[in-house]
Amino acid sequence: QVQLQESGPGLVKPSETLSLTCDVSGFSISQGFYWGWIRQSPGKGLEWIGHTHHSGIAAYTPSLKSRVTITVDTSKNQFSLTLTSVTATDTAVYFCVRRLSGYDEQFFDSWGRGTLVIVSS
Amino acid sequence: DIEMTQSPDSLSVSLGERATINCKSGQSLLHSFDNRNYLAWYQQRPGQPPRLLISWTSTRESGVPDRFSGGGSGTDFTLTINGLQAEDVAVYYCQQYFSVPLTFGGGTRVDIK
Numbered sequence: 001q002v003q004l005q006e007s008g009p010g011l012v013k014p015s016e017t018l019s020l021t022c023d024v025s026g027f028s029i030s031q032g033f034y035w036g037w038i039r040q041s042p043g044k045g046l047e048w049i050g051h052t053h054h055s056g057i058a059a060y061t062p063s064l065k066s067r068v069t070i071t072v073d074t075s076k077n078q079f080s081l082t083l084t085s086v087t088a089t090d091t092a093v094y095f096c097v098r099r100l101s102g103y104d105e106q107f108f109d110s111w112g113r114g115t116l117v118i119v120s121s
Numbered sequence: 122d123i124e125m126t127q128s129p130d131s132l133s134v135s136l137g138e139r140a141t142i143n144c145k146s147g148q149s150l151l152h153s154f155d156n157r158n159y160l161a162w163y164q165q166r167p168g169q170p171p172r173l174l175i176s177w178t179s180t181r182e183s184g185v186p187d188r189f190s191g192g193g194s195g196t197d198f199t200l201t202i203n204g205l206q207a208e209d210v211a212v213y214y215c216q217q218y219f220s221v222p223l224t225f226g227g228g229t230r231v232d233i234k
Contacts, residue, residue, distance in 0.1 A: 100176075
């Protein structure tokens with residue numbers, strides 16, 4: 001059974017870059033599916049950030065697209081989130097997720113436990 | 122963006138009774154080429170990540186008890202829990218995947234009366 005585990009700093013200063021990694025076990029990323037990030041904050045609820053495939057196909061939410069990159073490292077069986085120029089509104093619990101593999105199956109069957117990231121000086 | 126609106130915000134139900142959660146989308150989630158509604162439901166228990174319960178409006182994931190059922194079409198959807206159990210205390214979210222950006226409802230909290 002696939003398991004996802006987020007890691008990264010819990011505190012990031014405003015204007016700096018948020019970087020998180022998700023380690024995947026029980027499934028090889030190179031076998032397929034899409035790998036992505038969703039965040040949850042009290043003010044905005046659940047917010048889809050984006051997802052990517054090891055082939056390079058990716059989709060991002062328009063409101064964050066200019067600041068977000070999601071990359072996959074098949075050699076380490078992990079994927080990463082980079083969010084630049086953060087502000088307090090980026091404070092949230094960040095979940096790494098697996099999206100189904102079908103073209104139109106844009107829902108999420110596996111979730112990490114989530115990691116809280118606070119943006120503050 | 123497709124706005125997803127859930128109601129009620131919270132719900133208290135006696136053990137063994139029925140809970141019904143509503144989800145309304147800002148536009149139809151019914152794709153004409155395959156006649157399917159692009160809607161999923163998730164359960165988030167306290168302190169846990171969301172868990173996929175139902176996809177394609179009414180298809181339960183493996184391991185999801187059959188007391189959970191989903192229905193609806195177009196812009197109006199429901200999640201029904203028949204015979205509420207203590208372990209069903211959670212927040213429930215709907216999610217549309219008809220178009221990007223993928224969007225979620227604000228959640229409905231279910232607890233025991």
